[in-house]
Structures are given as structure tokens and as C-alpha cells.
Amino acid sequence: MTREAPFAELYATHYRQVRALCRQLLGSAERADDATQEAFVRAYRNFAGYDAAQPFGPWIMRIARNHALDLLRRRRLEPAELGTEAEEAAAAEAGETDGLGELLTAERAGAVQAAVAALPERYRVPLALAYFADLRYDEIATDLGITRTHVGALLCRARQLLRKMLTEETES
Amino acid sequence: MTCPSAVTRSMYADAALTPEQRAGVDLHLRDCAACAAKVAAMNRERTGLRAALRRDDIDLPIPAFAPPARAHASLLAVLGALAVAGFAAAFWSAVADAIPSGLAWLNPLQSGELLERAISLVSFLAFEGNTMLNSALNFVAVSLTILLLTWTAVAFARNRSGAAMLLSLVVALVLPGLTHALEIRHGEGVITVGSGETIDDTLVAAGQTVAIDGTVNGDAFAFGRSVTVRGNVTGNLVTGAETVTIEGTVGGDVVGAGRSVVLRGAHVGRNVVGLGRDLELDTNSEIAANAVTAGDTARVDARVGVDLKSLGNNVIVGGNVQRDIETFAGSVSVLPSARIGRNVTAHVDDPAKLEIATGSTIGGTVDRQIAEVALRHNRYATAGYYVRQVVRLGAAFLTGLMLLWAFPVLRTLTLPTAGAALRSFGIGFVAAVALPVAALLVCLTIVGLPVGVMTFVLGAIGLYFSKAVIAQLIGRRLFQGPSGPPHYAATLFAGLVVVIVAINLPFVGGIANFALTLLGFGMIVTLLFGRFGGATAAA
Numbered sequence: 001m002t003r004e005a006p007f008a009e010l011y012a013t014h015y016r017q018v019r020a021l022c023r024q025l026l027g028s029a030e031r032a033d034d035a036t037q038e039a040f041v042r043a044y045r046n047f048a049g050y051d052a053a054q055p056f057g058p059w060i061m062r063i064a065r066n067h068a069l070d071l072l073r074r075r076r077l078e079p080a081e082l083g084t085e086a087e088e089a090a091a092a093e094a095g096e097t098d099g100l101g102e103l104l105t106a107e108r109a110g111a112v113q114a115a116v117a118a119l120p121e122r123y124r125v126p127l128a129l130a131y132f133a134d135l136r137y138d139e140i141a142t143d144l145g146i147t148r149t150h151v152g153a154l155l156c157r158a159r160q161l162l163r164k165m166l167t168e169e170t171e172s
Numbered sequence: 173m174t175c176p177s178a179v180t181r182s183m184y185a186d187a188a189l190t191p192e193q194r195a196g197v198d199l200h201l202r203d204c205a206a207c208a209a210k211v212a213a214m215n216r217e218r219t220g221l222r223a224a225l226r227r228d229d230i231d232l233p234i235p236a237f238a239p240p241a242r243a244h245a246s247l248l249a250v251l252g253a254l255a256v257a258g259f260a261a262a263f264w265s266a267v268a269d270a271i272p273s274g275l276a277w278l279n280p281l282q283s284g285e286l287l288e289r290a291i292s293l294v295s296f297l298a299f300e301g302n303t304m305l306n307s308a309l310n311f312v313a314v315s316l317t318i319l320l321l322t323w324t325a326v327a328f329a330r331n332r333s334g335a336a337m338l339l340s341l342v343v344a345l346v347l348p349g350l351t352h353a354l355e356i357r358h359g360e361g362v363i364t365v366g367s368g369e370t371i372d373d374t375l376v377a378a379g380q381t382v383a384i385d386g387t388v389n390g391d392a393f394a395f396g397r398s399v400t401v402r403g404n405v406t407g408n409l410v411t412g413a414e415t416v417t418i419e420g421t422v423g424g425d426v427v428g429a430g431r432s433v434v435l436r437g438a439h440v441g442r443n444v445v446g447l448g449r450d451l452e453l454d455t456n457s458e459i460a461a462n463a464v465t466a467g468d469t470a471r472v473d474a475r476v477g478v479d480l481k482s483l484g485n486n487v488i489v490g491g492n493v494q495r496d497i498e499t500f501a502g503s504v505s506v507l508p509s510a511r512i513g514r515n516v517t518a519h520v521d522d523p524a525k526l527e528i529a530t531g532s533t534i535g536g537t538v539d540r541q542i543a544e545v546a547l548r549h550n551r552y553a554t555a556g557y558y559v560r561q562v563v564r565l566g567a568a569f570l571t572g573l574m575l576l577w578a579f580p581v582l583r584t585l586t587l588p589t590a591g592a593a594l595r596s597f598g599i600g601f602v603a604a605v606a607l608p609v610a611a612l613l614v615c616l617t618i619v620g621l622p623v624g625v626m627t628f629v630l631g632a633i634g635l636y637f638s639k640a641v642i643a644q645l646i647g648r649r650l651f652q653g654p655s656g657p658p659h660y661a662a663t664l665f666a667g668l669v670v671v672i673v674a675i676n677l678p679f680v681g682g683i684a685n686f687a688l689t690l691l692g693f694g695m696i697v698t699l700l701f702g703r704f705g706g707a708t709a710a711a
Contacts, residue, residue: 008237015234024225033235040237092178109227116225130186131218132225137188148188149179156182159217 007047010056011040017057018064024128025068027117035071039064065133069143072125083122085146088153092160108166115165123158126151175207176200185214358591363396365403374407378594382413384420391424395594399430401438408442416448429683433467435459435474446470447683451484455491455509466679470501473509483679496536501525506532517541565672572640572664582641583660585695586648593691600638600694607631638692639675643667645695 018039023032043050043060050059116124129135129143130151137148144151176184176197183189184197201208355373357363363379365371369386375393377384382394384401391407399413401420408424416430421439429447437456444459449468453459457474465472466483473490480489482499489497490507497512500519506512508531515536518526523540576583587593611627647663650670657663675685 011237012234016228016232019232020225020228037235037237044237089177089179092182109224112221112224113227128225131222137183137186149183152183152186152188153179155186156179159182159214159221160178162221163217 007044014057014060018060021064021132022068024116024132025125027124035068039067085150085153088157092153092156111169115162119161123154126154127158130155175204181211185211185218360589378590396590508532561672565668568668569665573661575637575640576660596694597691599697600690603697604690604693634696635689635693638689638696639671641695642688642692643671646670
């Protein structure tokens with residue numbers, strides 16, 4: 001069998017997931033489309049080195065994540081752009097609100113995704129890494145070059161902003 | 173008891189605290205209902221958020237996956253890069269060849285000999301680029317431009333009056349050429365300047381038959397199948413035709429090229445340069461200065477005011493040459509009627525090939541030079557020469573085929589009239605001279621260097637392909653018939669055979685090469701201008 005056949009199948013299965021990750025990390029549908037294609041092209045080139053015993057999903061997601069983060073770094077998502085830990089922690093304390101609980105249901109997925117896309121990059125990127133890519137704080141801290149408590153502050157702040165946006169949207 | 177911070181609670185909900193921190197929060201939550209409620213809400217929120225983010229957009233179409241370009245594309249890219257490198261190398265080495273040894277330090281490719289040789293083995297371009305650009309034209313154009321630019325720069329650096337003088341000199345040289353009006357006559361049939369007619373301009377005439385019986389008070393340029401001058405041209409006469417016959421008077425120089433060039437009772441005020449298979453300067457003709465002939469057979473019975481220089485297979489001299497004769501020929505005959513004022517120098521491969529009849533008069537010495545002709549004859553006598561031509565034909569055919577396949581428009585280019593051919597030749601000439609000069613000027617500015625090099629390379633590519641275009645045109649002519657031309661590969665091959673034979677002809681091959689190259693180049697330039705110029709105008 002040629003490598004095209006199994007790859008085409010895997011592409012069809014994982015495309016939407018990879019594209020969603022790119023969309024959340026990059027914040028734009030257009031850039032997500034390009035990044036998704038590029039991620040699959042990279043996977044295709046390295047397909048010979050891929051161990052078929054391992055699941056394809058995490059492998060392609062890692063390729064896509066690395067590519068998207070590269071793109072962000074090129075666009076200067078430097079640690080300095082992520083604010084300081086103290087500032088973010090203070091802002092999180094001041095903006096403390098209750099969790100959304102049931103307000104966040106799968107039925108409102110569209111609104112949630114739109115709100116995430118509208119988040120500033122410094123909150124959107126750790127949020128996507130934590131709740132979509134399921135990375136641990138340590139991994140996020142390594143990816144972004146910050147401390148894990150800084151990650152915690154950014155995530156706390158991200159959820160507060162998300163709550164605010166979604167509550168306002170519900171009220172209106 | 174202080175409640176944990178918002179960040180700590182959030183990290184607790186995300187299970188991101190260290191075991192010790194976690195134990196501390198666990199302990200606090202047992203006693204603090206408010207914090208416990210917040211953490212519980214956060215946990216639910218986290219679950220909801222993850223589910224919402226994971227929700228696939230089922231409407232999202234999945235575009236087709238385009239596998240990245242692989243080996244064949246890379247191969248093409250490498251071949252393309254090699255081709256471009258080849259073009260550039262051949263072009264530069266040709267330019268370098270054209271630079272005299274005294275200026276060798278100008279040569280940017282002194283060590284490029286090996287590379288150039290390697291490329292020349294595999295590439296038609298290297299052959300063509302070399303012979304083509306070795307032509308004196310480029311050398312003259314480039315060196316003149318460099319000279320002029322340097323001179324201008326020096327003049328400006330020294331003082332203004334020098335520059336002004338130079339400028340006025342240039343203007344004086346150029347202006348008459350520009351302001352002098354042109355009389356252009358062209359058409360399919362017979363172009364005539366009647367015997368009573370007087371043209372006070374430069375005449376450019378092109379047609380099947382051109383007959384100048386009247387008076388041209390200026391230069392005359394005449395091209396066609398047959399050109400006859402019985403009238404009077406006060407300036408120079410430049411003519412190219414299958415048969416050129418000059419029976420009248422020309423005040424300046426005569427440059428005539430054709431299968432046969434005949435001067436019969438002609439009076440030429442200055443020099444005659446005749447190029448062709450048969451050249452005849454009859455006994456009633458008179459040339460005030462030098463006569464230079466290049467062709468298979470040259471018969472000079474005329475009176476030549478200064479020197480006679482002759483290249484060819486057979487040179488027969490029966491006239492009156494006031495000063496020296498120098499020949500490079502297979503055989504030279506000096507007839508009894510000949511009167512030569514000073515020396516006769518014959519470059520022949522055998523002393524017996526110079527025959528001097530008794531009764532002829534030679535004022536000076538007779539010198540037989542042996543070696544050089546032998547060398548020239550060797551070119552055609554070696555098997556390697558023919559092998560090279562076959563390789564050349566094969567390579568040219570492949571390159572040409574590729575070109576015609578890629579650009580179908582080139583398959584059907586035509587030159588319907590002699591005028592169109594002349595125009596193409598002129599455009600080719602101008603472009604071939606202007607392009608390197610323009611590129612050179614652009615190169616002088618640092619920013620323009622890549623553009624300049626690109627211009628050079630594009631020019632070289634155009635010149636290189638020009639003969640393939642001409643070959644296709646010739647091939648189509650050969651196969652002209654009611655059923656239309658055969659496949660373009662057949663016409664290309666036939667045309668290339670003709671072209672390669674033509675450019676390898678002794679003595680005139682170089683000129684044929686030069687003319688065919690410029691003609692084809694002109695056609696390409698015209699085509700491009702039509703395409704892009706037209707598109708720009710429309711946009």
C-alpha cells in the first residue's frame with residue numbers, strides 16, 4: 001500500500017481537531033487553515049518516521065501546536081508579551097467572579113468558541129493549550145517560557161474574561 | 173483563616189498545585205463553604221469549557237490534502253537552477269572572451285574556464301552562447317559604452333568645459349543621424365527609385381526586387397532577393413540580397429552581402445566590402461580606397477585605389493591594385509593583366525596555390541605564408557568537428573523542442589515579408605546592443621545589481637533561443653504545402669539542420685550565425701512587447 005492511502009484517511013479523521021487547535025491558538029480562521037495544511041504537510045514528510053503503533057492524534061496535534069507556536073513567536077508572542085506574574089495575579093484577584101457552572105454547556109459551544117477567539121492572545125494561547133490540547137501547566141510553562149504560577153494566573157484571568165464575555169452575551 | 177487566592181483556587185480546580193499546596197487547600201475547603209462552592213463551580217465550568225472547545229464544527233468542510241511537491245519537482249527546480257547557472261556562465265564567459273587580454277583583469281570569470289567547458293558538453297547554450305556572443309558586436313558595444321562612460325566621468329571630474337565639449341561632440345555625432353530624415357520604401361514586389369528621381373534623404377528599401385536607378389543624396393540601405401544599383405548614391409550603400417549588382421556610382425563605402433555580389437562598371441568613392449559566395453569586381457569598376465572580399469570565389473579585375481584584402485576559396489586578381497594585396501585563400505591566381513603597385517602576401521597551405529602569371533606586374537615582393545590556412549582547413553577535416561556538430565544538432569533539437577512545447581505561440585511565428593524580416597533584424601540588433609548596455613548601467617547602481625544580472629541572463633536566454641525560433645520558421649517554410657506543416661518537431665529538426673549547416677559555412681558562417689541570431693531575437697522581442705506591452709496598455 002502506498003503511504004498516500006492511510007495518510008488520506010488519517011487526514012480526514014483528524015483535520016477538524018487540528019484545525020480547531022490552530023484556530024484557538026492563532027485566533028483567525030484564515031491563518032488556522034494555512035497552519036493546518038502546513039502541519040499535515042510536515043506530518044506527511046515525516047510519515048516514514050511515524051510509529052504506527054502510537055496514536056496519530058497526539059502526534060499530529062503536537063506538530064500543529066509546535067507550528068502554531070512558532071508562528072506566534074514569529075509574531076512576537078514573547079514572554080514579555082505575556083505580562084508579569086504579579087500583575088496577572090493581582091488582576092485575577094481583583095476580577096474574581098464565580099465560575100460559570102452550567103452556563104457553559106456543549107449547546108453553547110459556538111458562543112464559547114467565538115469568545116475564546118476574541119480573547120487577547122496572551123490569554124487565548126494558554127487557555128487553548130490547557131483546555132483543548134490538555135497540556136499540563138508544566139508543559140505550557142515550557143512552551144511559553146514562563147513559570148507555572150504565571151500560567152496559573154493567565155488561565156485564571158482568561159476564564160474570568162471568558163465569563164464576563166459570556167455573561168454579557170447571555171444578558172443581551 | 174485566610175481564603176486561598178483566586179489563582180490558587182483556579183489552579184486547584186485544574187489539579188495544578190503541588191501535593192503540599194493541594195493538601196493545604198483541601199483542609200481549607202472543609203471549613204469554608206464559600207470557597208468550596210467557588211471551586212465546585214470552577215470544576216463544572218472547566219468540564220463545560222473543555223466540552224465546548226472540543227465540539228467539532230461539523231459544517232467545516234475538509235479541503236483536499238495536497239501532498240507536498242516531491243522528487244520530480246525538486247529535480248525540475250535543480251534543472252532549472254542549472255540551466256540558469258549555465259546561461260549566466262556562458263554569457264559571462266562569452267563576455268570575458270570578448271575582452272582583449274590587456275583588460276583581462278576585468279574578467280569576473282577567470283577561473284570559470286572549467287565550469288564553462290563542463291557546461292558546454294551538455295548544453296547547446298554553451299555552444300551557442302559562446303559563438304554568438306563572441307561576435308564583435310557585443311564587444312564593440314560594451315567597450316564603447318565603458319569607454320564613453322569613463323570618458324564622461326573623467327571629463328566631469330576634471331572640469332565642466334571638458335564635459336561640455338564632450339557632450340557637444342556626442343550631440344554633433346548623434347544629431348545628424350537623428351535629424352537626417354529617412355525615406356522608407358518597402359513592399360512585396362519591385363521597389364524602384366526611377367532614373368529621373370532624386371531622394372535627398374537616407375533611403376531604406378526592402379522588397380523582392382530593389383532597383384535604384386535614380387539619385388540618392390544620402391546613404392542607401394537596400395535589402396531583397398535582388399538589388400540593383402544603376403543610379404548614383406552619394407553616401408554609403410549597405411545592401412543584402414541574393415544577388416547584388418552595382419553598376420552605378422557610390423560616393424562612400426559599399427557593404428554588400430549576398431550569394432553573388434557583382435560590381436560592373438561601378439565607381440566607388442571609398443571602400444568596398446563584399447561578402448558572398450561569388451564576388452566579382454569587373455574591369456570597368458573603380459574603387460577609390462580598399463577592397464575587402466570574403467566569399468567562396470572572388471574575381472577582382474577592377475582598379476583598386478589602395479589595398480585589396482581577400483578571404484576565400486579562390487581569389488583571382490586581374491585588375492590594377494595601387495598598393496598591397498593580402499589574401500587568405502585556398503588558391504590565388506594573379507592574371508597577366510594584373511598590375512600591383514607594391515607587395516603580394518598570400519596565406520596559402522601550399523606554395524603552388526599562388527600562381528603568378530607572366531606578364532603581370534608586381535612593384536614589390538611576393539610573400540607566401542604557409543601555416544595559417546592549414547589550420548583553418550583542419551577544422552573541417554577532423555571527425556571530432558562533425559561529431560560536435562551532431563551533438564550540437566541533437567542538443568539544439570531537444571532544447572528547441574522543449575521551448576516550442578512550453579511556448580506554443582513560438583511554433584507559428586512568421587515573417588510574411590522582407591520588410592518584417594528587416595524590422596525583426598533591426599529590433600534584434602537594437603535589443604542585443606541595448607540590453608547589455610542597459611544591464612551594465614543598471615549594474616552600476618548597487619540596488620540595481622540583481623536587476624542588472626537578471627537583464628543579462630534574460631538577454632542571454634533570449635539570444636540563445638533565437639536560433640530555435642528561426643529554425644522553426646525555416647522548417648515551416650520547407651514543408652509549406654496544402655496539407656499544412658507537419659508536427660512542429662519535424663519542422664524544427666529540418667530547420668535546425670539548415671541553420672547549423674548555414675552557421676558552419678566557411679567564412680560566411682559567422683555572419684549567418686550573427687544574422688540568424690539577431691533575426692530570431694528580434695522576433696522574440698517583438699512577441700514579448702506585443703504580449704506584455706499590449707497587456708500593460710490595456711491595464
